[in-house]
Amino acid sequence: MSNIHPTAIVDPSAVIADSVTIGAYCTVGPDVVIGARTVLHNHVVIHSLTTIGEGNEFFPFTVIGADPQDMKFNGEHATCVIGNDNVIREHVTIHRGTANGGGVTRMGNQNLVMVAAHLAHDSVIGSEIVIANQVMIAGHVRVEDGASIGGGVGVHHFTTIGSCAFVGGLARIAKDVPPFMIVEGNPAEVRAINSIAMTRRGYPAEHIDAVKDAFKRLYRDNGAPMVEKLEQLRGDYPEVPAVLRLCDSLAATADGVHGRALENFRHDDKRAIATAASH
Numbered sequence: 001m002s003n004i005h006p007t008a009i010v011d012p013s014a015v016i017a018d019s020v021t022i023g024a025y026c027t028v029g030p031d032v033v034i035g036a037r038t039v040l041h042n043h044v045v046i047h048s049l050t051t052i053g054e055g056n057e058f059f060p061f062t063v064i065g066a067d068p069q070d071m072k073f074n075g076e077h078a079t080c081v082i083g084n085d086n087v088i089r090e091h092v093t094i095h096r097g098t099a100n101g102g103g104v105t106r107m108g109n110q111n112l113v114m115v116a117a118h119l120a121h122d123s124v125i126g127s128e129i130v131i132a133n134q135v136m137i138a139g140h141v142r143v144e145d146g147a148s149i150g151g152g153v154g155v156h157h158f159t160t161i162g163s164c165a166f167v168g169g170l171a172r173i174a175k176d177v178p179p180f181m182i183v184e185g186n187p188a189e190v191r192a193i194n195s196i197a198m199t200r201r202g203y204p205a206e207h208i209d210a211v212k213d214a215f216k217r218l219y220r221d222n223g224a225p226m227v228e229k230l231e232q233l234r235g236d237y238p239e240v241p242a243v244l245r246l247c248d249s250l251a252a253t254a255d256g257v258h259g260r261a262l263e264n265f266r267h268d269d270k271r272a273i274a275t276a277a278s279h
Contacts, residue, residue, distance in 0.1 A: 053084040061091045068095045068121030083109040091116040146201050158262040164197040175259030178249050180211050210240045
């Protein structure tokens with residue numbers, strides 16, 4: 001049986017699993033689904049049209065599933081979907097999607113979102129990601145599995161932050177961040193590879209060494225154009241998935257607009273969402 005504090009307000013249409021805990025002064029709106037073992041501490045607001053998986057923990061004053069901050073939003077049906085075992089700290093806001101963006105804001109599993117971060121409409125957040133205090137993620141952003149974003153970072157809409165990337169605190173991210181790379185500064189630049197994240201996620205040492213070689217050839221060596229370097233790397237490391245993924249990411253960014261691959265789908269946002277969800 002759910003443990004719902006008597007001061008909490010829960011809409012009759014909400015579907016609450018038996019083992020959910022809802023603390024004092026929480027509000028759960030219409031068409032909300034909350035999975036087993038999820039905990040809402042005091043003063044949490046789950047607005048509407050939001051599906052939350054199992055084992056999540058929401059700290060005080062989080063606001064989940066509110067209307068998007070998009071001037072084009074006109075009350076259309078749009079949702080927010082959160083997976084399992086996420087920790088959402090105080091004052092985090094996660095807004096629902098928009099019709100222009102596929103209609104859903106989505107988060108995977110085992111993420112940590114720290115105090116006062118904002119995840120805007122139609123963003124797709126993968127799994128095992130750390131988002132530090134006061135990070136501002138704009139609409140239509142994709143953050144891939146295993147990435148980490150430092151405090152106070154601002155992420156431009158339609159930007160992709162690649163798998164196992166690390167973004168240093170206070171960076172302004174206006175272009176895609178390649179997977180496996182450390183990006184810092186303003187303007188943000190690739191500084192090194194994130195070998196720690198790759199090791200933690202089980203990449204073999206020889207694959208990490210291959211990515212180190214790719215970093216050196218792409219960002220330190222002069223000479224050949226980027227397209228030629230990518231072709232050479234694909235030929236030299238045809239059986240190293242991390243190198244191939246890095247090459248594919250850089251090629252997609254180069255084909256994008258203003259250094260953002262997803263800008264190609266700005267007028268076809270449902271396709272962008274499908275692309276993001278598939279990674």
